[in-house]
Amino acid sequence: MNKQFGFHEGDSFLHILNPLAKFLSLIFIMIGILIYPSLTLTIFFLLLTLIGFRVAQVPLELSHNRVRFLLVFSVLLLVLQVMVISNGNVIIYLVPVLNGTGPFFPITDYGISVGLVFATRFLLIVLSSMLFVSVTDPTLLAHSLARSGVPYRYSFALIISLRFLPLFDAESDMVRMAQRARGITYDVRSIHGILASIRYTFYPLLVSALSRVDTLSMSMDGRGFGYDTHRTYVRFAKWRKRDSFLMILSLGFLILCVLFSFNILPFPLILF
Amino acid sequence: MNSSQSPRLKTYEIVTIAILGSLGGALSTFIGYLGNLVNLALGVPFGAGQFMAGLHVFWLVLIRIFVPRNGAGTFGGFLKGLVELFTGSTHGLVIVLITLFQGLLIDLGGIAIKETPETDNFKRFLWWLVAGVSSASNVFAFQFIYFSGAPWFYIALIAVLAFCSGIIFSGYFAWETIDFLYDTGVFSFHTQKQPPPTKERKRVIYRNIPAIAFVLFLTIGSVYYVGFVARAFVDPYACEVVGLVEQPYVYHPGTFPDESVTIEAELQGAYTHLPPANYSGVPVSRILHEASPLPEASMLRVVARDGYSARFSLADVMTDSRLILSVAEDELWLIAADYDGAYWVHHVSIFEVY
Known part of the structure; x- marks a missing residue:
């Protein structure tokens, strides 16, 4: 698993929230x-997410490849929207009138605002997901799912x-080394090399x-996995008042968005 | 693998889904990065990497074939998506929803086909199509979430690319892998099937020719369809008149050939302006008159394909002879001679009277 963006142990406010409450809140907000x-709301949540990284003491290094990639990608999204949208007040033409032809590629205020909405939305979705992953123990999430009513046989699959992820990582290295020991090397710059890589x-x-x-399922069956419909846990996340409060807030936000979206409630800060 | 009729998944089925979901999620994250690198290298935000889209669905097909239960694909998709989320997918939570949806499509395909790996070639062919559709579905999901107003031609083209990738990687390649896995006898404990006989080299080549021909046909055919045929169905020169009108209808240039007028207009924008030029088109009042606005209507909203809209007083519009709908390259363009540049709406698609 990616160490930079995997679970970071800690005791911050975000760490101690119930994993299921965090997961559902993330879904509602998304x-x-x-x-x-709305650009205003998106920027608000983006700032909140960045503060969350700070509070949880999870490093978000701009020099890191993945973060750099996300920024470049969001800029590309912005540029694409600006290029394809010709409506709104034209700020400038990229190609002015030349010898009676043109102008072409107008940059409009509407194009920029739509581009900003999509670029910030992308950043918000990805960064908030990264924050969620950083402050959530996946095992506790699975346990929370089981305690919420999902049969534990299924939540255990998670x-x-x-x-198994670290095991696959080690196994992959072992296979590669074993093949190299047999004298098998392949060049992935060619189709033949890629096919050989797949095969070997x-x-x-x-x-x-x-x-x-087979061995794992027999072992689990042998230990009585699935024998009873209920299961007890050594480690589990309790559902506290703060989790209920978080759920009410995020669900309330979702309902407000629905009301804004259908113009049932006016919102003065809307972008469009 | 054999499957009982019990609706509850057996432990080995859960473990199979978990392991394939885990491996698939981890490798899909890596493939996603590769795809994004290809996109960045070509300077596009998405699309180019779709040639690998089928590799994401490959795992879901494997899960549905090895665990032939309704819901196995969806469950596998959800699990794979979560693993991708936790291993650092660049799409965040969205990837869970997308793989869940792809798994659902695979399940629906499985229910419709009632497939097992050794069934006839026609069913196998149907499976390839299901895998292709599932693979292409991500394009529309991403379009909905991250993009707006991207040219439909571009969207359709990359959807075709993803579909073909699905045919190749999650169709053809998945079945090659399934055959290989049965050859190895890796599922010895729960498998009732006999592994297929070892194929001769000649037979393998013979079997591959139709697949290659099919993919080539599909690629060329789809590009031709998108480029030349489908254009007719997404008419950039159609404008729908809706709302408080007696007769909603769709306007096409040429409907009122004798009523086209030519006006001289100058676009005065907030930041730029276009020098005076002649524009020809049908007055908006004439188009609205055909739909007969109801007496209670007071406003007109002109909506463009990219979501942009401009509002006009209906009374002003009905008396304005210098507000015309002009035909431009690949679009209907509203020429609002006596209005600010922001009212000159490109790609007009709807007149909404309200």
Whole structure:
């Protein structure tokens, strides 16, 4: 798993919130932002997310490749919107009138505002998801799902998936080294090399992963997994008042967005 | 694999979904980065990386085939999406929704086809199509979430690219992998099927020719369809008149050939202006007159394809002979001679009377 953006242990306010409350709040806010695309609200939540990184003491280094990529990508989104939208007040033409032809590629205020909405929305979705991942223990999330009514047999699948990640990582290295020891090298710059890579690395990894299905499932069955409909946990996240408060806030936000979106409630700061 | 008729998933089925979801999620994150790098290298925000879109759906197909239960694809999609989220997908939470939807499509396909890997070639072909559709679905989801007003031609083209990728990677390649996995006997404990006989080299080549021909046909055919045929269905020269009118209808240039007028107008924008030029078109009042606005209507909202809109007083519009709908390159353009430049709406698609 990516160490830079995986779970960071801590005891901040964001860490101690119930994982399920965080997950549902994130979904509600995302849906709200999608159905009511307001630049003001998006920037507000983006700032809140950045403060969240600070509060949770999770580093968000701008020099890191992934963060740099996100910024470049959001700029590209902005540029694309500005280029394809010709409506609104024209600020400038990229190609002015030349010998009676043109002008072409108008940059309009509407294009810029739409571009900003989409670029900030992208940043908000990705950064808030990163914050959620950073402050949420995936095992506790699975347990919270089980305690919320999802049968634990299914929520346990998430735990298996996440637990196997480091194993696959190690196995992948082992397969590559084993093939190299056999004298097999491949050049992934050609189609033939890619196919060879699939045959000699991907297939062994897949077989190795699937060969664990039988042993693991037999082992689980042998320990009585699924015997009872209820399960107890050593570690679990309690649902507290603050979680209920968070849910009320995020659900309230979603309802407000629906009301704004259908013009049932006026909102003076809307972009469009 | 055998599956019981019990609606509850067996432990080995849950473990199979979990392991394939885990492997798929981890590799999809990596593939997503590669796709984004391709996009950045070509200077486009998305699209170019769609040639690998099928590799994301590949895992869902594998899950649905090895666990042939309704809902296995959706559950696998949800799980794979969560793993992608936790391993650092560049799409954040959105990836969970997208893979969930892709898994749902695979499930729906599975229900419709009632497929098992050794069934006839026609069913296999149908599976490829389902995989292609599932793969292409991400394009529309991303379009909805991150983009607005991107040219439909571009969207359609990358959807076709994703569809073909789905056919190749989550259709053809997935079945090659399934055959290979049955050859290895990796599912020995729960598998009732006999592994297929080892294929001769000649037979493999013979079998691949139709697949290659199909993909080529699909690619060329789709590009032709999008470029030349589908254009007729998304008419950039159509404007719908809706709202408080007696007869809603769709206006097309040429409807009133004798009523086109030519006016001289100068675009006076807040920041720029275009020098006076002649523009020809049908007065908006004539177009609205055909729809017969109701007496209680007082305003007109002109809506463009990119979501932009401009509002006019209906009374002013009905007496304004210098407010015309002109035909420009690939669009209807509202020439509002006596209005500010912001009222000159490009890509007009709707006249809403209210």
